[in-house]
Amino acid sequence: PILPEQYRVDNIKVIKIEKSTEPLGATVRNEADAVVVGRVVRGGAADKSGLLHEGDEILEVNGIEMRGKSVNTVCDILAAMEGTLTFLIVPASQARAHSSRESMLHVRAHFDYDPEEDMYIPCRELGIGFQKGDVLHIISQEDPNWWQAYREGEEDQTLAGLVPSQSFQHQRESMRLAAEERMSKPQRKSTTLLCGKATKRKKKKGAYADAGYPITNTADEFEAEEILTYEEVSTHYPRANNKRPIVLIGPPNIGRHELRQKLMEDSDRFAAAIPHTSRARKDSEVDSQDYHFITRAQFEADILSRKFVEHGEYEKAYYGTSLDAIRSVVNSGKICVLNLHPQSLKILRTSDLKPYIVFVAPPSLEKLRQKKLRSGETYKEEDLKNIIEKAREMEEKYGHFFDMIIINNDTERAYGQLLTEINSLEREPQWVPAAWVKAT
Amino acid sequence: LINVTRSKRATRGTYSPSAQEFCNPRVELNHVLKPPPEERLI
Numbered sequence: 399p400i401l402p403e404q405y406r407v408d409n410i411k412v413i414k415i416e417k418s419t420e421p422l423g424a425t426v427r428n429e430a431d432a433v434v435v436g437r438v439v440r441g442g443a444a445d446k447s448g449l450l451h452e453g454d455e456i457l458e459v460n461g462i463e464m465r466g467k468s469v470n471t472v473c474d475i476l477a478a479m480e481g482t483l484t485f486l487i488v489p490a491s492q493a494r495a496h497s498s499r500e501s502m503l504h505v506r507a508h509f510d511y512d513p514e515e516d517m518y519i520p521c522r523e524l525g526i527g528f529q530k531g532d533v534l535h536i537i538s539q540e541d542p543n544w545w546q547a548y549r550e551g552e553e554d555q556t557l558a559g560l561v562p563s564q565s566f567q568h569q570r571e572s573m574r575l576a577a578e579e580r581m582s583k584p585q586r587k588s589t590t591l592l593c594g595k596a597t598k599r600k601k602k603k604g605a606y607a608d609a610g611y612p613i614t615n616t617a618d619e620f621e622a623e624e625i626l627t628y629e630e631v632s633t634h635y636p637r638a639n640n641k642r643p644i645v646l647i648g649p650p651n652i653g654r655h656e657l658r659q660k661l662m663e664d665s666d667r668f669a670a671a672i673p674h675t676s677r678a679r680k681d682s683e684v685d686s687q688d689y690h691f692i693t694r695a696q697f698e699a700d701i702l703s704r705k706f707v708e709h710g711e712y713e714k715a716y717y718g719t720s721l722d723a724i725r726s727v728v729n730s731g732k733i734c735v736l737n738l739h740p741q742s743l744k745i746l747r748t749s750d751l752k753p754y755i756v757f758v759a760p761p762s763l764e765k766l767r768q769k770k771l772r773s774g775e776t777y778k779e780e781d782l783k784n785i786i787e788k789a790r791e792m793e794e795k796y797g798h799f800f801d802m803i804i805i806n807n808d809t810e811r812a813y814g815q816l817l818t819e820i821n822s823l824e825r826e827p828q829w830v831p832a833a834w835v836k837a838t
Numbered sequence: 839l840i841n842v843t844r845s846k847r848a849t850r851g852t853y854s855p856s857a858q859e860f861c862n863p864r865v866e867l868n869h870v871l872k873p874p875p876e877e878r879l880i
Binding site: 426 | 878880
């Protein structure tokens with residue numbers, strides 16, 4: 399084939415790469431008539447050879463001219479080839495300072511992703527789908543918009559896949575939110591995202607814990623609406639004398655109490671944190687056993703110094719669960735079991751206690767109905783719908799904090815699942831926020 | 839074979855129509871972010 403004049407012979411390189419039936423692991427894109435290497439994917443033959451680079455123009459492969467062909471044609475031709483492939487290439491003019499292999503980054507995804515639905519992914523066939531909660535091993539951040547990654551459990555894949563980078567995901571999510579904001583408030587000239595969200599938040603006050611008292615969370619109420627992308631995680635190895643507290647989260651009347659009670663029956667292994675109260679001690683009660691009895695003034699001081707994970711007021715007395723109370727269960731070598739309002743997760747997660755968060759969710763409306771009938775409970779249809787709606791809201795707002803979701807259709811079964819998980823927490827390493835590991 | 843890889847990847851994700859609706863970038867994004875040129879795997 400006759401080459402366009404601009405290619406001087408000394409500018410053309412011949413490279414040979416061995417190809418199996420698997421793809422070489424490089425992508426091509428069209429730039430006018432040219433077929434140019436878009437990226438080299440980790441794990442493939444092209445990557446291992448080190449001979450192909452982003453920006454290289456492919457002129458020929460085994461004597462077949464590539465210039466002028468669409469990437470789809472190139473893809474089909476190459477797919478049919480096997481053995482030694484001889485490439486005629488014009489190397490990228492800007493030889494990229496080949497970044498030394500960066501260290502691997504492990505992240506937990508805080509959003510669902512489906513490459514089939516993503517019009518921005520450069521190469522759909524390389525896209526990895528994942529769900530909120532999945533762990534991804536990021537092995538290349540060379541492209542600022544598209545990371546190369548393996549999904550946890552699929553490290554045996556030859557080729558890495560593509561996932562949106564943190565900055566790309568953040569950028570498009572903030573654009574989407576801004577667009578949403580514009581549409582919902584067309585008459586106003588400019589509304590900041592923050593204001594819009596903050597007002598929404600204000601309405602959702604007055605949460606009640608199951609004890610019946612309104613729960614106030616010690617963490618700041620009005621923090622900026624976060625855009626959830628990825629969270630860096632590290633491996634945490636279980637320690638016999640430092641067990642992770644189990645936190646049960648969920649809508650009321652879905653069996654969190656039964657689950658907690660069932661666990662606590664094994665009192666050698668599980669214990670509750672002893673709450674504080676400002677009410678007077680009754681004769682039958684023992685200080686530091688039933689409650690930590692403190693004065694109202696002391697309680698208020700402790701609230702201010704952020705000692706409580708959550709607290710509330712009931713019949714003119716304060717009640718609350720303190721970080722120290724949880725810590726003292728942990729120090730005793732037992733597993734602390736807590737039923738908390740999801741608002742409390744933030745403060746707990748920023749502590750050193752490494753909570754393991756279980757969301758106890760209702761089954762479908764129909765199954766919930768059957769469940770109530772089975773247990774002979776009277777119920778109002780309205781209440782069941784409320785429970786499901788509440789669960790949905792919780793999951794939307796706090797889902798990124800959950801380590802596990804149990805659908806409680808049958809308490810025995812849910813208990814079995816929970817116990818199995820707790821047992822494995824004592825044996826298997828776990829992914830936890832990287833900050834938890836760095837801090838210690 | 840590419841098709842195999844492709845369909846394999848495609849089945850990885852989970853079908854969640856609500857999430858798709860939520861993430862659908864169709865709204866007003868198009869003129870801000872331009873889709874990149876298509877790349878194919880070789």
